[in-house]
Amino acid sequence: MPDPETDLETRIARLEAESDIRRLKARYLNACDAKDVDAIRACFTDDAVIDFPPIGEFGLDGLIDAFTQMAATTPIVDVHQGHNAEIEVEGDAARARWNLGYATYDPRAGSFRLLANFYNDRYRRTAGGWRICYTRSEPRAIVDGVLAEDGIKANWVAG
Template sequence: MNLEQRIARLEALEAVRLLKHRYLNACDLKDVETIRACFAEGPITIDYGPVGTFQERDSFVALYQSLACNERVIDLHHGANPELEHLVDDEVAGRWALYYFNVDAESGATRQLGGVYQDRYRRIDGQWKIVETVFRAHSMVVGASTSS
């Protein structure tokens, strides 16, 4: 592999890292359009276990918007420990650990979740997009609400 190919590979891996961070930050900010833009158009796979499985981005975004986009829901997504593998020029596979913290601002109830994303990314028209994401939770702690 020559220097130009190595640099292109590093740039691709960094673009995927930034894409995943943009997605997680958009979830915390309730930025629905940025969430949508992180995923490829057309047939994709979003499998979030008990939350649901989706074959295209718009049905996932609609569910996200109905569940999370209100003042009561405060979310914090922390993606860590990425293991990214450059498969071919325009495709990357990734594994991410997730620490998720959620607060119900009205009741004070909390939820902490740990798990792993298994993702696939593809460069489409020069832009990296998520084409497959599977999340599996490994642990969950639920705190009681503070309201009576």
């Protein structure tokens, strides 16, 4: 009897799922940078839980509301970069840990924030493909700063 861990079809299916999840996370991060709320919504299950300390825990509508307000009212520019994915697939469920590098810039004040954190995500395979059903951001380092005429002023906020 073939070992399920070495069965070629099982291994290929797991690799395809991992690839799909990587593309999903890339779509999500790119949609965040573009403040594309429809694309953000499409990355999640309807019952998704978002846990972003110190902001708190909320559902998908809370995340969409935040991005809708930013897109409509601010010229803020964001860059989300997810790296070093550790993905574990078990059937129609998966978990992943990502290292996120994040930078945001507000040209109105010349202010910026640099953030290093881990994302701990859970995914569910749906009829429409893999979707994020839970995400938790764990900040590791936060630096806030301002671009001033006499140079950059920055403060280590947390970490």
